[in-house]
Amino acid sequence: MKIIVAIKQVPERDAQVRIAANGKWIDEADLQWAMNEPDAYALEEALLLKESGGACGEVIVVSAGPERVGSTIREALAKGADRAIQILCDDLNGRDALGVARLLAAAIKPENPDLVLTGLQSEDLGLGQTGVIVAELLGLPHATMILHVEKTESGLKVKRELEEGWFQSIELPTPAVLTVQSGGNKLRYATLMGIKRAKTKDLRTVNAAELGAEGTPAVVLDQIAAPKKQKSTQILPGSAKEAAAALVEKLKTEARVL
Amino acid sequence: MMTAFLPNLAEPQYFSGSERALFAVLAAGSLFGFWRRFGPILGKILQSKKDPEFHLFPIGRRVRDFVWEVMCQAKVIRERSLAGVAHALVFWAFCAFALVTLNHCATIFGLGFLDPAGRVGRFYFDFAAFFAVACAAGILVLFVRRFIARPKWLGELSWESGLIALLIFALMATYLAAFFVPEAGTGARALWWTHTLALLIFLPLIPHTKHLHLVLSPFTVFLSRGGFAEIPPLADDEDFGLVAGTDLTQLVSLQAYSCVECGRCMEHCPANNTGKLLNPKEIVLGLRGYLNEFGPASEEPLLGKYNAQEAAFECTTCGACEFQCPVGIEHVPIIVGLRRGAVNTGAWEDDHGAKLFLALERGSNALGMSATERDKFVEKSGLPLFDGTQEYCLWLGCMGAYDPRGREIVVALVRVMRYLGASFGVMRKERCTGDPVRRLGNDLLFQQLAEANLEALAQNRVKKIVSICPHCVRTIQEDWKAYGTPPEVEHHSEFLARFALQLPPIQNQEKIVFHDPCYLGRYRGVYEEPRRVAALAGDLVEAPRSHERSFCCGAGGGLVFLGEEKGERVSHVRAAELAATGASVVGTACPFCNTMFRDAFAAKGDGAPELMDIAQLAARGLPDMK
Numbered sequence: 001m002k003i004i005v006a007i008k009q010v011p012e013r014d015a016q017v018r019i020a021a022n023g024k025w026i027d028e029a030d031l032q033w034a035m036n037e038p039d040a041y042a043l044e045e046a047l048l049l050k051e052s053g054g055a056c057g058e059v060i061v062v063s064a065g066p067e068r069v070g071s072t073i074r075e076a077l078a079k080g081a082d083r084a085i086q087i088l089c090d091d092l093n094g095r096d097a098l099g100v101a102r103l104l105a106a107a108i109k110p111e112n113p114d115l116v117l118t119g120l121q122s123e124d125l126g127l128g129q130t131g132v133i134v135a136e137l138l139g140l141p142h143a144t145m146i147l148h149v150e151k152t153e154s155g156l157k158v159k160r161e162l163e164e165g166w167f168q169s170i171e172l173p174t175p176a177v178l179t180v181q182s183g184g185n186k187l188r189y190a191t192l193m194g195i196k197r198a199k200t201k202d203l204r205t206v207n208a209a210e211l212g213a214e215g216t217p218a219v220v221l222d223q224i225a226a227p228k229k230q231k232s233t234q235i236l237p238g239s240a241k242e243a244a245a246a247l248v249e250k251l252k253t254e255a256r257v258l
Numbered sequence: 259m260m261t262a263f264l265p266n267l268a269e270p271q272y273f274s275g276s277e278r279a280l281f282a283v284l285a286a287g288s289l290f291g292f293w294r295r296f297g298p299i300l301g302k303i304l305q306s307k308k309d310p311e312f313h314l315f316p317i318g319r320r321v322r323d324f325v326w327e328v329m330c331q332a333k334v335i336r337e338r339s340l341a342g343v344a345h346a347l348v349f350w351a352f353c354a355f356a357l358v359t360l361n362h363c364a365t366i367f368g369l370g371f372l373d374p375a376g377r378v379g380r381f382y383f384d385f386a387a388f389f390a391v392a393c394a395a396g397i398l399v400l401f402v403r404r405f406i407a408r409p410k411w412l413g414e415l416s417w418e419s420g421l422i423a424l425l426i427f428a429l430m431a432t433y434l435a436a437f438f439v440p441e442a443g444t445g446a447r448a449l450w451w452t453h454t455l456a457l458l459i460f461l462p463l464i465p466h467t468k469h470l471h472l473v474l475s476p477f478t479v480f481l482s483r484g485g486f487a488e489i490p491p492l493a494d495d496e497d498f499g500l501v502a503g504t505d506l507t508q509l510v511s512l513q514a515y516s517c518v519e520c521g522r523c524m525e526h527c528p529a530n531n532t533g534k535l536l537n538p539k540e541i542v543l544g545l546r547g548y549l550n551e552f553g554p555a556s557e558e559p560l561l562g563k564y565n566a567q568e569a570a571f572e573c574t575t576c577g578a579c580e581f582q583c584p585v586g587i588e589h590v591p592i593i594v595g596l597r598r599g600a601v602n603t604g605a606w607e608d609d610h611g612a613k614l615f616l617a618l619e620r621g622s623n624a625l626g627m628s629a630t631e632r633d634k635f636v637e638k639s640g641l642p643l644f645d646g647t648q649e650y651c652l653w654l655g656c657m658g659a660y661d662p663r664g665r666e667i668v669v670a671l672v673r674v675m676r677y678l679g680a681s682f683g684v685m686r687k688e689r690c691t692g693d694p695v696r697r698l699g700n701d702l703l704f705q706q707l708a709e710a711n712l713e714a715l716a717q718n719r720v721k722k723i724v725s726i727c728p729h730c731v732r733t734i735q736e737d738w739k740a741y742g743t744p745p746e747v748e749h750h751s752e753f754l755a756r757f758a759l760q761l762p763p764i765q766n767q768e769k770i771v772f773h774d775p776c777y778l779g780r781y782r783g784v785y786e787e788p789r790r791v792a793a794l795a796g797d798l799v800e801a802p803r804s805h806e807r808s809f810c811c812g813a814g815g816g817l818v819f820l821g822e823e824k825g826e827r828v829s830h831v832r833a834a835e836l837a838a839t840g841a842s843v844v845g846t847a848c849p850f851c852n853t854m855f856r857d858a859f860a861a862k863g864d865g866a867p868e869l870m871d872i873a874q875l876a877a878r879g880l881p882d883m884k
Contacts, residue, residue: 192603
């Protein structure tokens, strides 16, 4: 089975994010970068599928972004991907989900994969659209929020996560596109041997312009802002019984957790 | 003029041709027997991989270790005084007997160079006789210990040990008896031959048994890496640690064959003492078994038939084994080497371990917290940021930055530093020093963490670091060296001890027992400084196991981040020992020890002693500064 995993490089979870001077994106200076977590789970799922399927499988990683994305691609190769395609573009943040999906789809199409996996959303923008648009552009069926993938004789059987602890199990034919939810598997750690072996693996670079996937963005990012911190305390008056009743009411109507 | 104490030593006056021929055949047979076993062992050691970055020089340290540990038998005696002295007597006698034995064998060919009647000969034979008595007494003590007292560290009874004790005793007895028989009688001849036979039987037994240490351990001590628990660099791109026979270096193989099976390592091992699989002696003997069966060119995994992965990952890297070992075996690099082999190749699968590695791959600290939590703590506690003008960079470490009790220690130290007027600042951003991943064998992650930290410290022009964590101190000072030049670093006990006279003591006569952290004591040799600081707040008492014999808290080697222990918890055993001293305060100097004992005392319930870091003890006497 030939599996392509689309991954994104995002600021490290502990990064101290500052808004850039123009207010349109974050200041990327001094940032540390990491693999988008849902993409890491997509990669893990791909590696598990390959490992369970014998020697014939192949896992190819594709990622779009500037030079620095190479470090995340090498991490994916170190964890076990067989080869990688890096789409070089310095304007990833200027592209909307459709624009990014066009790049990915153009790079994926000539490979004719059996399966395309990606995280269900990115940790920085969190749009959750790129994967499904890729499916549309490739003309493939897709399923989202996948926790587990199983190869069947006719195609795939996947486990989807629904709301409130419900799961859905569906079958779909291959080739297909799946967007993977975090937490379905245990991630493997990067090893020294993996990193050394990754050096000899094929990493092909293409310029975004060469893919012929340009287009005017339909959505333009106008401004980003840090969340306002707010904390409010309310003292509920009355007897314990009254206060408890008022608390339940508030949890139902205001906090909506009950 | 020296007077002889004894009559002259009796030697046969002549030897017949057939006697000479018989001796030559027996001696050749004995040497052949020795070499037949020893040759392949030497071959395996020499065929092992060369040790990367091994330097014979500076040789002064090696000579000093050799004189102290081998010739003076200092380590042997210090750690087990009775058996140690008995052993030393046997050893010194063997040294004295080298010349006697050479002369003994030479006499049959008429080439004896020590004349029993001559002045030099008489002196030397008397000198050797003194050692012969001592040796016979020593071997008796060792025999009684091994076959009658039988401490469990010595393992199963071996008949060969008994035979060897008997042979040594026979050698000494026949030598001494020769002073009291007529020079020309058959007695002298019979003694000469008995002595000779004992010698010739003894020789081929040496490489066959643990007595191989007679030949190898002087070299092992002389050639050891020297630094305590020093983790050697990886040789090249294909070196991932101790994976297979091909990864065993000459030093490791030499050490594997040098083990004398005395079991000191096992006696002091916290894992072995609390019902875990790990036995440092068996790790070493496992490698020996591996070398015997597969050899140093084998691709067979080292963690398999002879050593278990489970055992390798139960080590707290406390170093008690290595500290005790009288024959120069470096257990910690071996165990960490086996872990490196398993982790660097991805063979180690452990949920907790993977969680720790992923937390450090993606974040800054071993506790898996968000770095903003550190920022909040720094801001809330009013800690100044290091800007290059201050003298000290106060390194918080994961525990100091994220753990509630660790933070209390930092706050107490900051109070004391402010009282003393020391200028300091904290880094805007810190990453874990890499201690837990270094000891767990993840070289990739350790390198990333070390390099990122070294770069940040260099950018901020940090010259001097002070830290509350002995693990951070050790890792910064020793382990980071592989990737750059770390700033000067000291533990807060050293800093505080320097200013102890300026700190107000409190006279409340509280009994304080200080627990030596492994990474401060054995690893750094700092024992008195923390005591001087703790003594500001009360009267010190000592735990039964203290200083270099201190018993681990169970946290080291990354184990604090792994799952539940098998058997008894190390921390509970140590906490109970500390509590049993009757002290009302347990003084610690490591945030990991602190957290381990906190949990142990909490499990114990009421009546547990108070747990205080030495920084908190030092801060107790300070006037309120508002």
